[in-house]
Amino acid sequence: MSATVDADVLEAGREAVASGRADNLSEWVNGALHSQVDHDRRLLALEEFLQDYEAEHGVISHAEIEAAERRARDRAVVVRGGTKRTRPSSTRSSSRERQ
DSSP, X not given: OOOOOOHXXXXXHHHHHHTTSSSSHHHHHHHHHHHHHHHHHHHHHHHHHHHHHHHXXXXXXXXXXXXXXXXXXXXXXXXXXXXXXXXXXXXXXXXXXXX
């Protein structure tokens, strides 16, 4: 196999080998390809699930998605410092702005 790889990606692979996170560059690339295959399969499964769901229940509206996001945010547990965000869902800020 022959492949063209961006220089920064190649350097990341070499750093992974140098730091012991991979035995060699081929192993690192193979692992990345496996991750991509898994990612693609999951996306396809999600797409199929949503198509089946919407075929049975109708198209999921933007309002329903926003409501689900609010419920998920309200149930979220902070695991890394700070407190639960109380800003409205439409307002996003960087961690620097919140400090």
